[in-house]
Amino acid sequence: MEIKIYAPVDCFAKEMSKCSDPTFANKMLGDGIVIEPKSNKFISPFENATCSLVFDTKHAYGFKVKNCEFLVHSGIDTVNLNGEPFNTKLKPGMNIKKGEEIFSVDLKKIIKKGLSTETPIIFTSTNKDLRIKNFKEGNYSQGELICTFEISESKKVNEENQSVINLETYFGAANKYAQAAYDLNKMVGSNGNYSDVYNCMTRLRFKILDKTKVQENQIKEHKMVKGLIWNGDELQIIIGQDVYKVKDEVSKLLLTEKTTKTKQPMFKRALSTFAGIMVPLIPVFIGAGIIQALIGVFTLFNIMPVFDVTQNGLEQIMNVKGWDIAWLILFAMGKTTTTFLGVLIAASAAKFFKLRMVIGVSLGIIMCSPLLYLGGGSSGMGGSWTLFTLGKVTVSNPELQVLFDKWLTIVITPANLKIFVMIFLIWVAKKLDDWVNSWINPLFELTIRSFLVFLIAGALGFGIFIPIWNFIEGFLGVVMYFIGKLPFGLGLGIYTAIWQIAVVFGIHIAFAIVAMIQSLTSIASGQGGYAIFSPGQSISVYAQLGALIGLIIVTKNKQLKRTAISMVPVGFLGITEPIIYGINLQKKQLFLSGILGAFIAGTFAGAVGVTGRVGTGLGIFEAIGFFQYTIYDPTGSIAQSTGQLSALGNGLLYLAACAIALGTGILFAALSYKERPSEKYAVKSINKKIFNLINKNENLDIEERKKIIKKLEKDLNVISKEDEKQIKDVEKQILDLIKIKSEISALEEKDSKVNTKLILKGKKAIKKSNEEKALEIYNIIENSPRIKKIEMLSKEVSIADKAIEIDKINKIIDAKKEKIQKTLGEVKLFDKKDLTLMMNNYEEALSSLFIAYKIKEPAKQENKYIFKNKRQVKEV
Numbered sequence: 036m037e038i039k040i041y042a043p044v045d046c047f048a049k050e051m052s053k054c055s056d057p058t059f060a061n062k063m064l065g066d067g068i069v070i071e072p073k074s075n076k077f078i079s080p081f082e083n084a085t086c087s088l089v090f091d092t093k094h095a096y097g098f099k100v101k102n103c104e105f106l107v108h109s110g111i112d113t114v115n116l117n118g119e120p121f122n123t124k125l126k127p128g129m130n131i132k133k134g135e136e137i138f139s140v141d142l143k144k145i146i147k148k149g150l151s152t153e154t155p156i157i158f159t160s161t162n163k164d165l166r167i168k169n170f171k172e173g174n175y176s177q178g179e180l181i182c183t184f185e186i187s188e189s190k191k192v193n194e195e196n197q198s199v200i201n202l203e204t205y206f207g208a209a210n211k212y213a214q215a216a217y218d219l220n221k222m223v224g225s226n227g228n229y230s231d232v233y234n235c236m237t238r239l240r241f242k243i244l245d246k247t248k249v250q251e252n253q254i255k256e257h258k259m260v261k262g263l264i265w266n267g268d269e270l271q272i273i274i275g276q277d278v279y280k281v282k283d284e285v286s287k288l289l290l291t292e293k294t295t296k297t298k299q300p301m302f303k304r305a306l307s308t309f310a311g312i313m314v315p316l317i318p319v320f321i322g323a324g325i326i327q328a329l330i331g332v333f334t335l336f337n338i339m340p341v342f343d344v345t346q347n348g349l350e351q352i353m354n355v356k357g358w359d360i361a362w363l364i365l366f367a368m369g370k371t372t373t374t375f376l377g378v379l380i381a382a383s384a385a386k387f388f389k390l391r392m393v394i395g396v397s398l399g400i401i402m403c404s405p406l407l408y409l410g411g412g413s414s415g416m417g418g419s420w421t422l423f424t425l426g427k428v429t430v431s432n433p434e435l436q437v438l439f440d441k442w443l444t445i446v447i448t449p450a451n452l453k454i455f456v457m458i459f460l461i462w463v464a465k466k467l468d469d470w471v472n473s474w475i476n477p478l479f480e481l482t483i484r485s486f487l488v489f490l491i492a493g494a495l496g497f498g499i500f501i502p503i504w505n506f507i508e509g510f511l512g513v514v515m516y517f518i519g520k521l522p523f524g525l526g527l528g529i530y531t532a533i534w535q536i537a538v539v540f541g542i543h544i545a546f547a548i549v550a551m552i553q554s555l556t557s558i559a560s561g562q563g564g565y566a567i568f569s570p571g572q573s574i575s576v577y578a579q580l581g582a583l584i585g586l587i588i589v590t591k592n593k594q595l596k597r598t599a600i601s602m603v604p605v606g607f608l609g610i611t612e613p614i615i616y617g618i619n620l621q622k623k624q625l626f627l628s629g630i631l632g633a634f635i636a637g638t639f640a641g642a643v644g645v646t647g648r649v650g651t652g653l654g655i656f657e658a659i660g661f662f663q664y665t666i667y668d669p670t671g672s673i674a675q676s677t678g679q680l681s682a683l684g685n686g687l688l689y690l691a692a693c694a695i696a697l698g699t700g701i702l703f704a705a706l707s708y709k710e711r712p713s714e715k716y717a718v719k720s721i722n723k724k725i726f727n728l729i730n731k732n733e734n735l736d737i738e739e740r741k742k743i744i745k746k747l748e749k750d751l752n753v754i755s756k757e758d759e760k761q762i763k764d765v766e767k768q769i770l771d772l773i774k775i776k777s778e779i780s781a782l783e784e785k786d787s788k789v790n791t792k793l794i795l796k797g798k799k800a801i802k803k804s805n806e807e808k809a810l811e812i813y814n815i816i817e818n819s820p821r822i823k824k825i826e827m828l829s830k831e832v833s834i835a836d837k838a839i840e841i842d843k844i845n846k847i848i849d850a851k852k853e854k855i856q857k858t859l860g861e862v863k864l865f866d867k868k869d870l871t872l873m874m875n876n877y878e879e880a881l882s883s884l885f886i887a888y889k890i891k892e893p894a895k896q897e898n899k900y901i902f903k904n905k906r907q908v909k910e911v
Contacts, residue, residue: 036101036103036185036186036187037168037183037184037185037186038081038100038101038103038183038184038186039081039082039180039182039183039184040068040080040081040156040180040181040182040183040184041079041080041081041082041133041178041179041180041181042070042080042175042176042177042178042179042180042181043070043072043077043078043079043080043107043137043154043156043177044070044072044073044074044075044076044077044078044177045072045073045074045174045175045176045177046070046071046072046073046154046174046175046177047070047071047073047172047173047174047175048068048069048070048071048170048172048173048174048175048181048182049068049069049070049071049172050068050069050170050172051066051067051068051069051155051157053069054069054111054153054155055111055151055153056111056112056151056153058830059108059111059155059157064106064155064157064159064826064827064830065106065157065158065159065160065165066157066158066165066167067105067155067156067157067158067165067167067184068155068156068167068170068181068182069153069154069155069156070153070154070156070175070181071152071153071154072109072140072142072152072154074142074177075139075140075141075142076136076139077107077109077136077137077138077139077140077154078133078134078135078136078137078177078178079098079131079132079133079134079135079137080107080156080181081098081100081105081131081133082132082133083100083130083131083132083133084098084099084100084105084130084131084132085098085099085100085128085129085130085131086098086099086125086126086127086128086129086130086131086137087099087104087127087820087823088106088127088820088823088824089123089125089126089127090114090824090827091118091778092113092114092116092117092118092121093118093121093122093123093138094108094109094110094113094114094116094118094121095107095108095109095114095827096123096125096137096138097159097820097823097824098131101186103158103160103163103186104158104159104160104818104820104823105156105157105158105159106155106156106157106159106823106827107137107154107155107156107157108154108155108157108827109121109138109140109152109154110140110145110150110151110152110153110154111150111151111153112150112151112834113145113150114775114831114834114835115771115834115835115838116144116145116148116150117771119144120140120141120142120144120145121138121139121140121141122138122139122140123137123138123139124136125137125138127820133178134178158184158186159823160186160818163186163187163188164186164187164188165184165185165186166184166185166186166187167182167183167184167185168182168183168184168185169182169183170182212280212281212283212284213284213287213288215257215259215274215281215284216281216282216284216285216287216288217284217288218257219239219254219257219260219272219281219285220285220288222249222250222253222254222257223241223243223248223249223250223254223270224243224244224245224248224249224250226288227244228243228244228245228248228249229241229242229243229244229270230242230244230889230890231836232282232285232286233282233776233779233829233832233833234278234279234281234282234829238264238271238272238273238274238278239271239272239274239278239281239282239285240269240270240271240272240833241269241270241272242268242269242836243268243269243270244268246265246268249270251263254272259274259281260272260273260274261273261274269833279783279822279825283783283787308387308458309458309539310616310620310621311387312380312383312384312387312458313383313612313616314616314617315383315386316379316380316383316612317612317613317616317617319372319379320610320612320613322372323368323369323370323371323372323373325605325608325610326365326368326369327369327370327373327653329365329369330365330366330369332656333362333365339359339362339365339366340359340362342362342363342366344370344374344410345410345412346409346410346412348410349410373452374408374451375403375451376451376452376454377399377402377403377449377450377451377452377453377454377456377457378396378399378400378403379399380399380454380457380458380461381395381396381398381399381400381402381457381460381461382395382396382399384457384458384461384462385398385461385465388461388462388465389465390461390464390465390468391468394464394468394485394488394489395461395464397485397489398460398461398464398488398489398492398493398496399457401489401493401496402449402450402456402457402460402493402496402497403449403450403451404449407448407449408449408451417448417449417451418448418449419446419447419448420446420447420448421444421445421446422445422446422447422502423445424443424444424445425443425444425445426443427440427443428443435513435516438509438512438513438516438549439513441509441512442506442509442510442512442513443509444509445502445505445506446502446505447497447498447501447502448501448505450496450501453501453504454540455504455540456496456500456501456504459500460492460495460496460500463492463495464488464492467487467488467491467492468484468488471483471484471487471488472484511546512546512549516549518530519549519567519568523638523641523642524637524638524639524640524641524642524643525638525641526567526641527567527568527570527571527637527638527640527641527645528634528635528637528638528639528641529634529637530546530549530550530568530571530637531570531571531572531574531575531578531633531634531636531637531638531640531696532575532630532631532633532634532637533546534546534571534572534575534633535575535576535578535579535611535615535626535629535630535633536630538611538612538615539615539620546568547572549568550566550567550568550569550572550647554566554569554647563664563665563667563668563673563674563677563679564665564666564667564668565646565647565648565665565668565674565677565679566646566647566648567641567646567647568647569646569647570637570640570645570646570647570661570689570692571633571637571640573609573653573654573657573693574633574636574637574640574689574692574693574696575611575629575633575637575696576606576609576610576611576654576696577606577636577693577694577696577697577700578628578629578630578631578632578633578636578696578697578699578700579606579611579614579615579619579626579629579633579700580603580606580607580611580614580629580697580700581628581629581632581696581697581698581699581700581701581702581704582619582625582626582628582629582632582700582701582703582704583599583602583603583606583614583618583619583625583700583704584603584697584700584701584704585625585628585700585701585702585703585704585705585708586599586618586622586625586704586708587599587600587603588701588705589704589705589708590708590710591710591770592710592770592773593770593773593774593777593778594773594776594777594780595618597777597780597781598617598618599618602614602617602618606654607654607655608653608654608655609653609654609655609656609657610653610654622708624704624707624708624709625704625708627703627707628700628703628704628707628708629700629704631699631703632695632696632697632698632699632700632702632703633696633700635695635696635699636692636693636695636696636699637692637696639691639692639695640688640689640692643680643688643692644678644679644680644685644688645661645680645685645688645689645692646679646680646685647660647661648660648661648662648663648664648665648682648685649663649665649666658686658689658690658693661685661686661689661690662682662683662685662686663682663686664682710887711883711884711886711887712880712883713759713883714754714758714759714762714880714881714883714884715754715759717879717880717881717883718751718753718754718851718877718880718881719752720880721873721876721877721880722747722748722751722752724902725747725751725859725873726744726747726748727902728902729743729744729747729864730744732864743862743864746862747858747859747862750854750858751855751858751859753851753854753855754851758847758851761843761844761847762844762847762884764840765839765840765841765843765844765884766884766888768835768838768839768840769839769884769888769890771835771838772832772835772836772838772839773888775828775831775832775835776832778828779825779828779829779832782821782824782825782828783825785821786819786821786822786825789819789821790816790819793812793815793816794812794816796808796812797809797812797813797816800812841885841890844884844885847881848878848881848882851877851881852874852877852878852881855874855877856870856874859873869900872898872899872900873900875894875898875899875900876894876899876900878894879893879894879899
């Protein structure tokens, strides 16, 4: 098969080996020719072609010609120009004929940036051989024939035995790549010894931190490795075209390893622990939440019956017949994971704390035992057994009386929804398990070890932890009752603001009970059951969702933006756990923005009299229930007599409150969010703490203190506008790198999904001995246009990484540290040890850019100066 190549532009054509870029010159992406363009408008170099790929930066284009793949790459390293000099109307799938324009480029802009305008035309099909015929280097006019590419089918060679590829091995090779990833990760010193890992067409590249930890000889001897090259701190392991599969397995491996062992402050450690346990459960929250949303829609339109998970509703569930059984199963799918959440918490916590999984899950089942659930009990929370009471407070208000009785009655209940009880109990169980294992005779380990853990941990859980937690919940219920009585809607405002905080700490059941008791009291007193507090629960969701959208609007981090966008749909379904645990809680400004937005929206809802009416599901479906009267006041007569809003008015004002929550969440997040603290701000924060120490130095009179502080204010103001500009320039370079990596991640994710399906088809073809079909699937996988784009983007990662001027920032850091150390040394108020620790604080502040983007680790807590509210300066 022959394909003619025509000059896409007036140009000088030369051999690929003469390209100035070694990647193209060494034909790592494939063979072909290189042209040096003399004009800006490019036409198709093929007689007939289909566009298969257009890079976002418009500098490279993929074409399919007679089932062969080609790449036209305009300029060298032009990816960093972000598409500025390029213009095209080309889109994937478009058919192009010879002479039709494919793109135009401003060559002067490329030259002005100091880049080469060389344009490789590359044959990228990996399963075919290329021979270039009738080619002579020289000048060509646009549209003139340059050469002919003679293409023939090639036999794929297996790397290990140099024979025709074994398709059965190919479609069952996943374990081989996983093992290679594990081996190589270990040989380079594990993930703690490299800051990044990526790949090009044939090489797995590690950004190494300590070269002495790399086991070079073992790497060279590995059966999948063809060679090893160092490029500065970058270790390049030559693997071949299977490098993508190994890289994917390395990425999967990293997800299961802890990325840092730096000791953090207690609050941060607690937050990190909580996130580490809850984040893996996000898929459960999403999946079950969507099912619950469907149930809400089906019950709203009377398609399925309403099931009541209480002792009263148990008889209805037991007598379900016919098609209603299918609805009951759907209800169980949506309800069970949330009803017995404690079991999931136990499993995730066991994995986090490295407790034996079977022990952790068993403890979860014990603490959430269906035997103690009693069909949901009287309120759907499970059974309750009184141990003793702390006394009796008698009040005239029946609603408050119920809350006081609950608070002062010490009870044992299942731990189904008691998140913190389960987390703490699993931690205790881990300590117990390790302790028993340290002394028990191996002969008795199998029978005694688990017995002691179950007995002691179970007794502690039911006998101490749960009663204490129930007491705390009862106290919070009383507090929230009085908050709810505040005027001008402030009660609902505070309730709405606190709701998502309560969700995080697992105490939202106490707040839900407050809302439930208020509603039940309203029913018992003939007030119709209009719920004052329950609107706050759903309104708060939109505030956190708004904060997430605010982040999407302002962040320049493409990877973070991509993750945030993926969470928006579940927010509209009323599920905040992925949003909170995944992003908002980690970025504290976002969580606080959501809380503030919730307070404003909740106050508005309380002031205008919005009340909960009928439950119709979660998220956007929940709004439907606000346009109705309660089931205890179907005609609205009680609402009219007690001054409640009409059904229409209540629904519209509820939507207005949700809009306010969404809008204020967006606004506050957009105004407050910063990717990281600036170096200037971080340094000033430390300066203020030092000035505070000096002000408390009793050995200096007031005038001396003022004089020293005045001098330090001037001399410690070390970050200039020029420094800030240089730091911002480097930050832009880092963000450019993240953008490319984000695009690779998206492509790899898509490619992985497609390939998973194709590999299954390939396995089926092998089982049926249909080698022709298997080979066809193999070629589809290996010649995916996404792979070509990933290859190019991987090269761009290397280019973008090298473009980051880390040394420039390090010089700024070193210069500022030297000035700060000299300035503090001159005042002679701090001893050598304290001064050394303070300089670690300053280095962390000056390294804000590197720490934020994980180029550098923050200083360990024990290596930093701890500013306390007491005199810490030496006598002078």
